[in-house]
Amino acid sequence: MKIIQEIPALKTEIRSYKQQNQSIGFVPTMGFLHEGHISLLEEARKHHDKVVLSIFVNPLQFGPTEDLDRYPRDFKRDEQIANELGVDLLFYPSVEEMYPTTPSMTIHVTQGVNVLCGASRPGHFDGVTTVVMKLFMLVQPDKAYFGQKDAQQVAVITNMVNMFNVPVEIVPCPTIREEDGLAKSSRNVYLSALERLEAPSIYKTLHEAVLLMDEGETNPSRMIQFVQNKLQELPLAEIDYIELLAYPSLHEVDEIKEAIVLAVALKYKKARLIDNVIVNKGE
Amino acid sequence: MKIIQEIPALKTEIRSYKQQNQSIGFVPTMGFLHEGHISLLEEARKHHDKVVLSIFVNPLQFGPTEDLDRYPRDFKRDEQIANELGVDLLFYPSVEEMYPTTPSMTIHVTQGVNVLCGASRPGHFDGVTTVVMKLFMLVQPDKAYFGQKDAQQVAVITNMVNMFNVPVEIVPCPTIREEDGLAKSSRNVYLSALERLEAPSIYKTLHEAVLLMDEGETNPSRMIQFVQNKLQELPLAEIDYIELLAYPSLHEVDEIKEAIVLAVALKYKKARLIDNVIVNKGE
Known part of the structure; x- marks a missing residue:
């Protein structure tokens, strides 16, 4: 080299x-x-x-x-x-x-x-x-x-x-993940044991959202609400943002009909975690 | 083609x-x-x-x-x-x-x-x-x-x-010039006959400035003053700017020791003319 x-x-x-x-x-x-x-x-x-x-x-x-x-x-x-x-x-x-x-x-x-x-x-x-x-x-x-x-x-x-x-x-x-779905990150070591147990729910929720969109959901607000409801149930995490945007323009969308990114950021005590999924309806 | x-x-x-x-x-x-x-x-x-x-x-x-x-x-x-x-x-x-x-x-x-x-x-x-x-x-x-x-x-x-x-x-x-030195420009046709007679003095002045720098002048203010004195003598032109800057950074300079551009813009009744010379003292 x-x-x-x-x-x-x-x-x-x-x-x-x-x-x-x-x-x-x-x-x-x-x-x-x-x-x-x-x-x-x-x-x-x-x-x-x-x-x-x-x-x-x-x-x-x-x-x-x-x-x-x-x-x-x-x-x-x-x-x-x-x-x-x-x-x-x-x-x-x-x-x-x-x-x-x-x-x-x-x-x-x-x-x-x-x-x-x-x-x-x-x-x-x-x-x-x-x-x-x-x-x-x-x-x-x-x-x-x-x-x-x-x-x-x-x-x-x-x-x-x-x-x-x-x-x-x-x-x-593709994002590299732990076996339980948590996106690998150098910040994961800052999670407490309980936080670490909770954190895989982030990707689980995004994955459920993908299934809903695959099944025909096209309304961005409803998708965001779905993710928010799920992530709010997590006792340790604080939601920083949940956004659904056209990909790659990152424009807001009224309807999910082409490629979009659904992305979230959550704050734990000593670590801020991000994760996202890309869904390409246009394909 | x-x-x-x-x-x-x-x-x-x-x-x-x-x-x-x-x-x-x-x-x-x-x-x-x-x-x-x-x-x-x-x-x-x-x-x-x-x-x-x-x-x-x-x-x-x-x-x-x-x-x-x-x-x-x-x-x-x-x-x-x-x-x-x-x-x-x-x-x-x-x-x-x-x-x-x-x-x-x-x-x-x-x-x-x-x-x-x-x-x-x-x-x-x-x-x-x-x-x-x-x-x-x-x-x-x-x-x-x-x-x-x-x-x-x-x-x-x-x-x-x-x-x-x-x-x-x-x-x-290099700038393409008329035989009398005037920089060719589609705007030259807007010059009156008298203005056209005067305009070659622009390049003549820049050329004299180059000679002064070649002879050792290194003070930007004195160079600008020289050009200003000459161009102010022209009865029909109004000076828009006279600037001497490092080339190509276009920073201001305290001393003429590397490449510089000496550039002027003048306004005639219906045409604004620009011209410039590059002097490379570093060469």
Whole structure:
């Protein structure tokens, strides 16, 4: 595995892949790799000649109240995981390499950002799209892999690719779950034993909602009410949001007739959990 | 010459160029081609296997007080010119093709926009960079050609390519001038006979300024004062702005020691003229 920290060296390597007509699968991350990332890398490994992983904690997507310096990092461990998964190229730039000067411009996202988790993180997706655009331009992948767990991120990046006609295919990959259905998350360790017993009900409820939509329910308000009634019964969790939106536009919908995302966030004492399901009625 | 109006057909054509390893030179325009555009197309023709011209009047770069519908158009004439110049592909999309839905995001330029002509056109360069990014992604040119006449546009697009690591080389081409030095412009026809006699003094003054900088002048205020004194002597012109900025960042400078642009705008009765010179002290 090649580890590259500088852009000129990255360009040289990518150019050589292109000259040999090798397809490139790309997994952009902020490092501290977990099972979600691993599933993305495994998926990329199946489909491409070359797998490129980037690890870059992007300051542009952190808000003023969010602590960039406390973001967890463990490069040695990440390197080992990447190596074992057969990553060909690990791009690990410094902040100075990615932003040598104050950014002269950014992407400014106006749609699908004041909903879901984005509602409480103004400007977050401007930072995300800006760095992903840079990484796409540098790595020039055929396909890029993102976890469906962060549905809003996949949606906004899909919208970016469509908006700017970026020649990259976005591959959303299914959320990795525990055997009882709970979405895997590094935050699950902060759940108490009782909270951990309750938490699988989140996905159980979303799954029941999918069945209702499969059976013909098309009214968004009724669906949200259904989920709310179920989640309110949970004694330990506090509901943060329950939203049903067109996917990937993240527009509000009057009727469930095309692809939608049904997403929830719940607060436990020391952990905030998110989960979602995508239903594609148009298919 | 192929004329393509739809994105899927464009992608097919570009893919075939790429498969044959043919280099692509690109000239993006809003049509109504003049001698400036022609010089860009001629330059592209010299250096590439394939020359792509786009004609698209981009609504996103027009302000609310600017009249999009009155922008001059003459496709038949443009087509004929392109044909005669050996253009291989003329991309001529509709607004619906380029923006099938309300844009979900745009590029937002924060540097180099509240100066020169941009100062009176808020949001203009957001629209310019957004459409140029789309066109770059679609055409995937090796090089794109822009006229130095609109120095701010070339600067901002150069900054965009640097900011997002877009794999396209920006080629600024010299301003085309009349024999007496006046920068060619479709607006020159609106000058009265006396104004037309006076107008060559604009470039003459800029040229004298270049000589002073070549001789060692490094003080921006003194340079601007020099140009102002000269242009104030012109009886018919009213000075709109005289600015000296770092190029291409368009930052203000305390000292002329690297590349700078010295740019002026003057108002005559029925025409506003712009001109500029680039001086690269760093070279």
